[in-house]
Amino acid sequence: MRILVIEDDATTGSYVAEGLREEGHVVDLVENGRDGLIQATAGDYDVLVVDRMLPGLDGLALIKTLRGAGVMTPALFLTSLGGVDDRIEGLNAGGDDYLVKPFAFGELSARVAALGRRPQTTREETVLRAGDLEMDLIRRRVTRAGQEIDLLPREFALLEHLLRHKGRVQTRTMLLEAVWDISFDPQTNVVETHVSRLRAKVDKPFDRDLIKTVRGAGYMIEA
Amino acid sequence: MAAARLWSSTPVRLSLALVALFAVMSFASLTATYFIIRQPLEQNLRDTLNQEMAGFGAVPSAAALAALVRSQSEVTEPHKRIISYRLPGGLVVGNAAILADHEGYRAVSLAPGGGDIHGEFYTLTRVLHGGLMTIAVSAEPVAQLRRIFTRVFLFSLFPTMLVALGGALLLARRSQRRIDRLERALDRLARGEFGARVGPIGGVRDDLSRIAERVDAMADELESKVAALRQVSADIAHDLKTPVQRLSVQLERLAATPGLPEPAAALAERARAEAQAMIRTFHALLQIAQIEGGQPRARFARVDLASLAATFCEVYDPSAEESGHRLIAVPAAGEVPVRGDKDLLGQILANLIENALRHTPAGTEIRVATGRDATGPWLEVSDTGPGIPESERDAVFRRLYRLESSRTTPGSGLGLSLVRAIADLHEARIELSDNRPGLRVMIHFPPVPTDH
Numbered sequence: 001m002r003i004l005v006i007e008d009d010a011t012t013g014s015y016v017a018e019g020l021r022e023e024g025h026v027v028d029l030v031e032n033g034r035d036g037l038i039q040a041t042a043g044d045y046d047v048l049v050v051d052r053m054l055p056g057l058d059g060l061a062l063i064k065t066l067r068g069a070g071v072m073t074p075a076l077f078l079t080s081l082g083g084v085d086d087r088i089e090g091l092n093a094g095g096d097d098y099l100v101k102p103f104a105f106g107e108l109s110a111r112v113a114a115l116g117r118r119p120q121t122t123r124e125e126t127v128l129r130a131g132d133l134e135m136d137l138i139r140r141r142v143t144r145a146g147q148e149i150d151l152l153p154r155e156f157a158l159l160e161h162l163l164r165h166k167g168r169v170q171t172r173t174m175l176l177e178a179v180w181d182i183s184f185d186p187q188t189n190v191v192e193t194h195v196s197r198l199r200a201k202v203d204k205p206f207d208r209d210l211i212k213t214v215r216g217a218g219y220m221i222e223a
Numbered sequence: 224m225a226a227a228r229l230w231s232s233t234p235v236r237l238s239l240a241l242v243a244l245f246a247v248m249s250f251a252s253l254t255a256t257y258f259i260i261r262q263p264l265e266q267n268l269r270d271t272l273n274q275e276m277a278g279f280g281a282v283p284s285a286a287a288l289a290a291l292v293r294s295q296s297e298v299t300e301p302h303k304r305i306i307s308y309r310l311p312g313g314l315v316v317g318n319a320a321i322l323a324d325h326e327g328y329r330a331v332s333l334a335p336g337g338g339d340i341h342g343e344f345y346t347l348t349r350v351l352h353g354g355l356m357t358i359a360v361s362a363e364p365v366a367q368l369r370r371i372f373t374r375v376f377l378f379s380l381f382p383t384m385l386v387a388l389g390g391a392l393l394l395a396r397r398s399q400r401r402i403d404r405l406e407r408a409l410d411r412l413a414r415g416e417f418g419a420r421v422g423p424i425g426g427v428r429d430d431l432s433r434i435a436e437r438v439d440a441m442a443d444e445l446e447s448k449v450a451a452l453r454q455v456s457a458d459i460a461h462d463l464k465t466p467v468q469r470l471s472v473q474l475e476r477l478a479a480t481p482g483l484p485e486p487a488a489a490l491a492e493r494a495r496a497e498a499q500a501m502i503r504t505f506h507a508l509l510q511i512a513q514i515e516g517g518q519p520r521a522r523f524a525r526v527d528l529a530s531l532a533a534t535f536c537e538v539y540d541p542s543a544e545e546s547g548h549r550l551i552a553v554p555a556a557g558e559v560p561v562r563g564d565k566d567l568l569g570q571i572l573a574n575l576i577e578n579a580l581r582h583t584p585a586g587t588e589i590r591v592a593t594g595r596d597a598t599g600p601w602l603e604v605s606d607t608g609p610g611i612p613e614s615e616r617d618a619v620f621r622r623l624y625r626l627e628s629s630r631t632t633p634g635s636g637l638g639l640s641l642v643r644a645i646a647d648l649h650e651a652r653i654e655l656s657d658n659r660p661g662l663r664v665m666i667h668f669p670p671v672p673t674d675h
Contacts, residue, residue, distance in 0.1 A: 015472040102468035102502045105475055154537065180534050184569045187503065187638075188577050193541035216475055216495075 001046040001116045005029045006036035006062070007078065008054050012101075016049065019105050020112065033057025040066055040073065046116045048075040049108070050095070060093045067094035074115040078103070106217020110169035128163040130210055130221045133202065135163055144206060154179060155198050162211065167223030169214045195219055234398050238391025242384050249380050257372045264364055265345070269328065272347040275358050285310060285352035292316050292356075302342060303361050311353035326350060330362065342366070401431050408438060417446040456512055467505060471498045507637040514567065514644045525671070526565045528593045528602055529555035535572040536591050539580070547585030550576070553592035559600045561668045567645045574638040575604040575664055583608025583661070599670035605663040616655040 003025050007013035010031065017029040028043065030036045033054040040048055040062075048066075052059040063075050077098040091098065097111050128135040132145045140156065142149045151159065157179045162170060170178075172191040177183050195211065203209045212220050282288045292308040296318035299306065307317025326348050333341045343362040348355055401424040411419035420442055421435040477483075478491040536552035543550035561568070572591070579589045587608045594601055611619060620643040646653050646666055654665040 009468075011469045012472070015469070015476070019472075019476075100506070102471045102505075104499075105472060176538070180538055182531075182534060182538070182569045183566050184573050185503070185506070186573060186577075188542055188580065190538055190542050193545055194538075197541055215479075 001112075002026045002044060003028070003047045003049060003112065003116075004036070004039055004043060004045045005049045006031075006033065006040075006054065006059070007049070007051045008032060009051070015105070016108065020109065023109055025112075033059065033062045037062055037065060041069060041071055045073050047112050048073050049112065050075055050077055052077050052079040060089060063094045076108075076111055076115055104216050106169065106214060107171045107173070110171045110174065110214075110217055113168045114165065114174070128160065128166075130163055130166055130223075131208065132206075133163075133210055135160060142202075144202065147205075149201050151198075151201060154194070155201065158194060158198055159202065162219060162221045166221050169217045169220045171218035174218065232395050232399055232402070234395035235391055238387065238394070242387045242391070245387065246380060246384055249383075250376070253372060253376055253380075257368065261365055261368055264368065268345045268360055268362065268365075269347070271360055272328075272345060272358055276347055276349050276356065279306075279356055279358070280349070280351055282351075285354055288352060288354070288356070289314075289316050305344065305346075305357075305359040307357050308351070309355045309357075317357075324355075331359065397426065398431060401426055401435075405431070405435055405438060408442070412442055412445070417442065417449050453512070463505065467498070467502060471495070471502060474498050504637060507641055511637065511641055511644045514641075514648050520648060523562050523564060525560050526563050526568055528559040528561050528568070528600055528668075529557070531565065531568060532572060532591050532593045532602065535569060535576060539573075539576050543576075543580060543589065546580055548580055548583065549586075549588045551588060551590045553590055555593045559593040559595055559602075560671050561600045561649070562671050563649045563668075567648070571602070571642050571645050571666070572604075574642050578638055579604060579606045579608065579662075587661070598667060600668045602666045602668070603663065605658045605661060607658065607661040610657060610660060610662045611655060613657070619655070620653075 003020055005013055005017050005020070005027060007016060007029070008031050013029050013031065017027045020027045028039060028045075030039050033056040035056075036050065036054070037057060048063075050059045050062060054062070057065075059077060063077075066073070066075075074096040075094070077095045079098055079100055096115055099108055099111060126137050128137065133142070134144070135142050135156075137160070142151055142156070142159065158175065161175065161178045172186065173183065175191055175194075176186070199209070199211055203211055210221050212222060214220055279288060279291065282291055289308055289310055292306055293316050296306050296316070299318055301318045305318055307315060309315045329346045329348070331344045331346055333344065343366055344359040345362050346357055346359040348357045350356070404424050405421050408419050408421040420439050422439070424432055424435045426432065474491060474495040478488060478495050480488075480491075483491070533552050533554070536550055540550055576589065576591065579587070583589070583606050587606050589604070589606045592603045592605075594603075619639050642664075643653060650669050652667045654667070656663045656665065
């Protein structure tokens with residue numbers, strides 16, 4: 001993917017840019033809002049990563065201007081205050097997601113990946129597959145290697161989310177938002193326990209693990 | 224309620240005291256005047272009695288005196304003047320019987336119904352020729368004087384008192400309005416609305432208006448101090464967050480360096496975990512500061528506490544099971560709506576449940592319940608663990624405070640501060656109590672106006 005990072009702090013900016021490059025993305029880095037606006041309008045990017053507070057042109061104003069000019073490139077805000085208001089303001093201005101500083105790089109990369117592939121998920125599928133696992137959304141049945149797996153409703157929802165986002169890391173907060181529709185900051189391993197229960201049914205009886213743990217980030221089912 | 228407040232206000236109390244003082248003084252001076260006027264009147268009556276007695280005393284014998292008394296009494300109306308003579312043999316002559324055994328003045332009151340004469344009399348008894356001669360004159364002039372004074376008292380003092388009282392209440396209500404303004408401004412200041420001012424409270428320039436000015440001056444000072452403090456906190460946060468972010472990223476990358484020796488990798492991982500803990504504390508502090516700023520109130524919406532509580536119980540259920548706790552979601556009878564921020568209310572539930580999981584031993588039962596009572600919706604999280612000593616129940620809401628007994632368990636000491644800040648934002652009241660055994664956290668929310 002082509003990604004534009006607009007971040008005034010040189011260190012954070014270069015870490016983010018390098019990290020994303022290591023994952024195989026093409027990354028441009030600019031350090032102020034004005035340059036960012038020019039770059040974002042001119043270049044053909046898949047995702048913008050924008051710091052909320054920027055010298056020259058503030059991150060919010062930048063996205064508003066871009067949206068006004070018809071540039072709909074998905075944008076991820078990096079906000080520093082961890083404030084609920086910042087987030088709402090950011091989303092209202094036309095941002096597509098937000099991430100609170102300080103953040104784990106895995107979370108950033110997972111969210112950037114999610115933004116970049118967003119349009120793909122429009123097609124309605126009725127059967128989701130990964131390896132020898134099959135999920136029938138209409139009959140609400142899960143089988144692996146022909147064996148039926150009995151899942152509780154939330155386990156079903158969790159597996160469905162991972163399958164729908166196959167090949168992309170889903171972070172703990174992303175899973176809480178998607179499966180339970182709650183957004184909070186868990187201090188304990190709540191999500192891990194749900195995933196391990198799911199694993200006990202989906203992976204443990206079989207020789208190959210489908211649900212992978214991505215260290216420092218979250219979980220993923222490989223495509 | 225309002226009436227009770229009025230009666231307890233300073234102006235009313237002062238004027239009541241003044242009216243009482245005025246009444247006592249007026250009563251005293253009226254009484255004194257009465258006695259001063261009555262004195263010569265009584266003297267007059269005594270002089271009359273003495274003169275008459277002197278006339279009877281001039282009679283030479285008991286028999287003659289009896290004859291004189293008999294003849295005199297026939298022409299005298301007994302309700303004006305009574306004369307009687309008890310002869311030495313015990314026989315009584317005269318127009319009525321006021322009997323006395325010894326000499327001297329007396330005031331006698333004859334009740335109606337006791338005979339055909341009644342009223343008050345002054346009497347004088349003397350021993351004449353071995354018998355007792357008694358003369359009585361009506362004390363009507365004195366009684367009349369007393370009636371006049373009673374009337375004066377009733378018709379002047381009472382209306383005066385009533386008018387004074389009415390005036391006092393009126394004045395009190397006027398100053399009450401000014402005091403209300405003061406109280407409202409102080410209440411808002413106490414709630415943390417530092418922009419609140421009393422403003423001009425009207426009326427003449429007096430002690431109240433001076434207090435109002437001082438309060439406003441104090442509020443100005445407070446507002447600028449708080450603003451300065453917030454600015455400093457924001458600056459510190461701003462200056463810290465970038466290095467913290469860098470540290471976190473660097474440690475993450477260090478831990479992921481290929482070919483790193485195992486002990487170094489473990490160390491890097493531990494350092495990363497420490498940095499994460501620091502980030503969480505930092506994050507919670509910033510969040511508390513922002514919530515206390517009151518801004519999130521703008522996006523309050525209707526939230527069903529019952530289903531939110533059910534969701535959080537479900538989310539935490541496997542964690543609880545893993546640590547050997549029993550997490551019980553008590554189902555509510557229908558929806559329990561509150562006005563608030565869903566994410567923040569969820570944070571309350573998360574913090575309370577995590578607290579209970581963290582600070583109670585395995586086997587403890589944790590109950591999460593919601594409901595509505597007469598005062599509004601409520602949320603309750605209770606456990607059967609060791610509880611919190613009563614003396615420390617207020618302190619646990621303080622930032623970074625930790626019970627002596629929980630120093631060794633993980634946690635930032637900010638969980639309950641955050642709960643308190645969120646509750647305050649929702650104007651909810653937190654109550655910690657003994658669950659016998661264990662801790663019971665009860666949060667009472669203000670009632671939600673019905674949305675139909």
